[in-house]
Amino acid sequence: MCAQCTTKANGAAQPQPPATEQLLAAILTELQSMKATQASFEQKLESLALPPTSPHFSALGSPSTSGINLPALDGSPIITPFVSKPSETPKSPSIVAKKDAGPYSQRVILTTYPGQVGIHPIPLKWGAPSSAERGPVVASRHVNSLKVRNAIGAHSGSYSIYRALAAAQGLIDPNHRPDYTNTEPPVDITWNPSWDDKTKIVSIDPYGHLAPQVFKSFFDAGVDIRPTISVTKAHIKLIDMDEAVRSGSLEVDGKIVVKTPTEWINANRAASAEAKSARAEDDAASKQTLYSNFDAGVELNVSKAALEPVWYLPGIAERFGITEGALRRSLFEDTGGMYPELLTRHDLKTFLPPIGGMTVYIFGPVEYIHDETKELTLRIHDECNGSDVFGSDICTCTCRPYLIFGIEEAVKCAQRGGVGIVIYFRKEGRALGEVTKYLVYNARKRGGDNAADYFRRTEDIAGVKDMRFQALMPDVLHWLGIKKIDNMISMSDLKHDAIVNSGIPIHKRYEIPEDLIPPDSRVEIDAKIAAGYFSTTSVTDLSKTAGRLWEDLQH
């Protein structure tokens, strides 16, 4: 970590406000002194007698059997019908598991309330000017974290469900403490002013990759601190880059593009040739081929970062121009009521949603990203598994060709002395999911595949043509410290507008080259151009652009 980042991350320059400091110190002291049981932990936290934290709570009165009326943030009353009996002091609605509690306690806490006895969230001040003032994100229901957790939801996005499966089978201790030795990033993604700006970053935790280091005191005190970002280095190998080098469009420079080592391959091939020769199975010519040097192509040097979503709910609501209350209610309803605390804990502003995140691939020096004198190329790519990985023709899209074009341009930019970035978002099928996507394909192939109807078919089935909501996408660019984009490899007006509106100028846009558009994808491209996507060409009659129907395809 660089000196500037360490200073910012540790918050040495800016002392914490006294109230926060006292509360934090009290909680930490208690956690440190806590020896064993949950009961003694509860007693100790209760004895701290800290005041209720939410202004809403004082207006509640006593919980009743029929539920309690919590004022929603937009003013309308919402009912949380979970409380079982009246009480002077709010208690966690809970049930007692008669059997099958597994590794958990018999008493199941269904939800919690602000100001409830024993509930003292570690302060989390989104956008605060140092990591110490900002505070860690704690979402865990780990025995030492439940009473101090300050985020709703669970770590690892959708993979939290797999962790639950492992716990249910007794394969993982729910209170397992991770060992973070040697897991720190090998390259520095360093602090920049956007980390302190709660309007610039609302959907990821800018300290996510540094959490085990900058929040070590919490971890040492027993709190379940987890990174939501990890950074590493790798070589990636793509057959398209082998081809680009063979065709002369890409050069091997020994730094970004390196030759794939062939020693071990040649050794294996020689061994295989010997074996075949011993069995006298092969003719002399093929033995000769096996012995000769094999061109294994090239590999690309990358630094990469995996990011899980961490949502600051007021900031997310503001981005979409809705109230926080409406956002919370909708998240609660559309996840099958999975997170009651969205409604009961208005004091908790952070939510870890059960969705996929993104991966950043960086070609060239990471420190060039925030150096405005260096050229920067960017491709924002939304997942299309069928095309990206399997090259499916039914996808009738330009996804993989555009991704490969983006990677090649990013690499070339790094070779010219700049930096290239490709960001891969898990937003399959325009974030409608693959099931919906295939239904759309079927409807297109059966009902006449033409550009005029391209978006309408999706809308007919899904109710909306796109749910990627690019408004949150630029957060990762601000986390990286991008100040301007020289070359944007995308035709999307939505991606362009979201980036520019977030304060990052785009100097030049590149559409997918004509020769990379697969035969069936003209429908998609023309529909997009007509809908406002960037292109140097224009389309006059959309109904004339038609794709293949199933009858035209060989099965």
Ligand SMILES: Nc1nc2c(ncn2[C@@H]2O[C@H](COP(=O)(O)OP(=O)(O)OP(=O)(O)O)[C@@H](O)[C@H]2O)c(=O)[nH]1
């Ligand atoms: N639901 C649905 N999703 C699609 C379809 N075709 C592509 N996608 C998805 O759309 C996303 C890619 O978007 P595209 O429309 O190809 O392009 P874009 O990202 O908007 O713009 P560019 O940056 O110019 O590529 C991926 O998530 C694909 O899985 C389709 O017919 N139906």
Ligand SMILES: [Zn+2]
């Ligand atoms: Zn696709």
